[in-house]
Amino acid sequence: MKRIYLDHAATTPLDERVLREMKPFFSEKYGNASSLHSFGREAREAIERARETVASAINAEPEEIVFNSGGTEGDNTAVHGIAYPNRKKGRHIVTTKIEHHAVERACEFLEKDGFEVTYLEVDREGFIDLPKLEAATGKETILVSVMHANNEIGTIEPIAEIGKICREREIYFHTDAVQSVGKEKIDIKAMNIDLLSASGHKFYGPKGVGFLYVRKGTKLRPLMHGGGHEKGLRSGTENVVGIVGLAKALEIAEAEREKEAARKRKLAKGLVKQALEIENSWMNGPEIGKKRLSNNVNLGFDFVEGESMVLMLDDKGIACSTGSACSTKDLRPSHVLLAIGLKPWQAHGSLRLTMGRDTKEKDIRQVIESVNEIVGKLREISPMYKGGN
Amino acid sequence: MKRIYLDHAATTPLDERVLREMKPFFSEKYGNASSLHSFGREAREAIERARETVASAINAEPEEIVFNSGGTEGDNTAVHGIAYPNRKKGRHIVTTKIEHHAVERACEFLEKDGFEVTYLEVDREGFIDLPKLEAATGKETILVSVMHANNEIGTIEPIAEIGKICREREIYFHTDAVQSVGKEKIDIKAMNIDLLSASGHKFYGPKGVGFLYVRKGTKLRPLMHGGGHEKGLRSGTENVVGIVGLAKALEIAEAEREKEAARKRKLAKGLVKQALEIENSWMNGPEIGKKRLSNNVNLGFDFVEGESMVLMLDDKGIACSTGSACSTKDLRPSHVLLAIGLKPWQAHGSLRLTMGRDTKEKDIRQVIESVNEIVGKLREISPMYKGGN
Secondary structure (H helix, E strand, C coil), X not given: XXXXXXXXXXXXXXXXXXXXXXXXXXXXXXXXXXXXXXXXXXXXXXXXXXXXXXXXXXXXXXXHEEEECCHHHHHHHHHHHHHCCCCXXXXXXXXXXXXXXXXXXXXXXXXXXXXXXXXXXXXCCCCCCHHHHHHHCCCCEEEEECCCECCCCCEECCHHHHHHHHHHHCCEXXXXXXXXXXXXXXXXXXXXXXXXXXXXXXXXXXXXXXXXXXXXXCCCCCCCCCCCCHHHCCCCCCCXXXXXXXXXXXXXXXXXXXXXXXXXXXXXXXXXXXXXXXXXXXXXXXXXXXXXXXCEEEEEECXXXXXXXXXXHHHCCEECECCCCCCCCCCCCCHHHHHCCCCHHHHCCEEEEECCCCCCHHHHHHHHXXXXXXXXXXXXXXXXHHHHC | CCCEECECCCCCCCCXXXXXXXXHHHHCCCCCXXXXXXXXXXXXXXXXXXXXHHHHHCCCCHHHEEEECCHHHHHHHHHHXXXXXXXXXXXXXXXECCCCHHHHHHHHHHHCCCCEEEEECCCCCCCCCHHHHHHHCCCXXXXXXXXXXXXXXXXXXXXXXXXXXXXXXCCEEEEECCCCECCECCCCCCCCCCEEEEEHHHHCCCCXXXXXXXXXXXXXXXXXXXXXXXXXXXXXXXXXXXXXXXXXXXXXXXXXXXXXXXXXXXXXXHHHHHHCCCCCEEECCCCCCCCECCCEEEEEECCCCHHHHHHHHHHXXXXXXXXXXXXXXXXXXXXXXXXCCXXXXXXXCEEEEECCCCCCHHHHHHHHHHHHHHHHHHHHCCHHHHHHC
16 A cells, blocks of 8 residues: 655655765764774764754854754753853743744743743734734843744744844743754844754654754754764754755755745645535644745644544554644643644644655645545544534 | 884774674664664664663663763763753752863853853762762752773772662762763662663774663653664664674673683783882872772873873884873863862873783783883973972
């Protein structure tokens, strides 16, 4: 059975071109980048080349890129790393109700440690309200953390506008760009971003490697202490092969970004149009083609349980998700879907389909057919559906 | 020019057998282990198999293994993760003067945050003194962190005895086993270890992945907050391919451990014997064949600068190190060599040669020849040497 993978927001396969770039660094150019000898130097050079590639993709300076193990580490480093050394200035942080758990729980931790956190509401499409954000900031506010694109419903937040507000008020601005890097144009200078976290495996790079952009002059405390790697901001032997892979993956993603986005938007439009022909169905998140990740579709079906849908689709070789895959064994409904106003039972009925480079028109047709059939079957056995009709 | 790599304490190449095991997980079995569908399940199964392999290698239970990004993360998680949630019991930590920077600097951080840290002295061979360790612990002591094997001079500390002392006194015992895992027999039950950190790339596994053993019931605070992966102890999408590689590498290392150790000890003996024939030379660390890592040789040469030696050896295709490669651009003499009583100028003249699976008798001969020649050359241009003779 040919499998159709529509869970690219959870993770992506490693691009074969990326793997090719990585290959020499497994068993030939395997040096520790801190070593003085030629093995060390070739590792160091590869890392610095990768740093330039990454910096140029987001209009940063190479020395502002800190390589790490991924998005969760980046988010934690940003949130805790700003909070503690700047707490003399203030103990207030502004974030949203739809952040990834890595930001959300890092903030919750701070609340228990004497910080005050404002969690901004979002509208039905997942957008924050800029005047409310402005109103929430005060003299005590040291950090605003708002994600670039939401991992569940694809909403792209107005980060340039947020950046402007924060810069004017001298508040650090962090954005979790794990879902948007390689998919959306990012210009950290134009957008006035101080910190930005990203993860390689979301854009066809390797798992276990990511980066944090840290604007020059930012007062940041590292999460890990040790050998002082990455200008003291991230100790630990550099994952050379992972860093090389991440940079290559980003280079490819940037080169193909606009073409791929247009292609996926078209697929998404077709998918949503057909899905909404199923009765008692709806779409979560902004309209396709508007401020939404091009590869993200999130649907809702009344009287149907998302997990059952995912498992039945899996039986037909189709991989997708309900809520987000980032939170293990969590039976609570998605905090994102609740934040956009869904009832818990509606949130449990969501289906996230996130497309990738290999997703074809015919895959979408097959998915729609299967979804149609499965929703029908599940509703047949749902007492609520029968009661409701 | 054939290069001879004698810096296996800094990092090792990825074993080809390990890469083979990893291959399917790059672009075929690439799922996010938290996903419900078949891609996710095959990733989850691979991780759980890897966890069993790792657990069995150190006589732990699978659920006591927490996968992470490497040794520095493990050390920081252990030291800070024990310190904070247990500070009501006490604020005292005991460690040594020869720890890796990841433990040392995590401890220094705690000192600035209201904790008291005792740094135990070591003898000329790098061993701690058990009665002094006992005397250093008190009612306020919540953690003892002593490395298993030293990364610079190979000293193997009496961790079973330390474990026994700590267990009797109900003090958590952490050991940084980054250098010893796969090289020395480890039995966390027999050794009464509560936390143990390890890193894949030190035993022919991939960079950017490691594990922390955490004994059941240990009160540990995670370093990163987020999706609650690894039983809440290490959030972040699991590096599936890295974890698979680490486990395979450890399996191979364990299978070949005794044979390899015997082979390397023989090479080390030959190397040291010949090196000590050079006048004004000495060996750092314990006698070869005694409580010392089998692949570690650390030599000292009066009137010679270690960095010059490393660079000149590199010109001849020989990769080795002075001090440790784990600390970038640090011009201070090695804290380990100072702790065993060397003068700063002696510490600057050290040469670390750490052998690997590919190291052959003839490599050792070539190294000795080159060292001999280079030491001679460097002494010729050293005013101190001329003055001294």
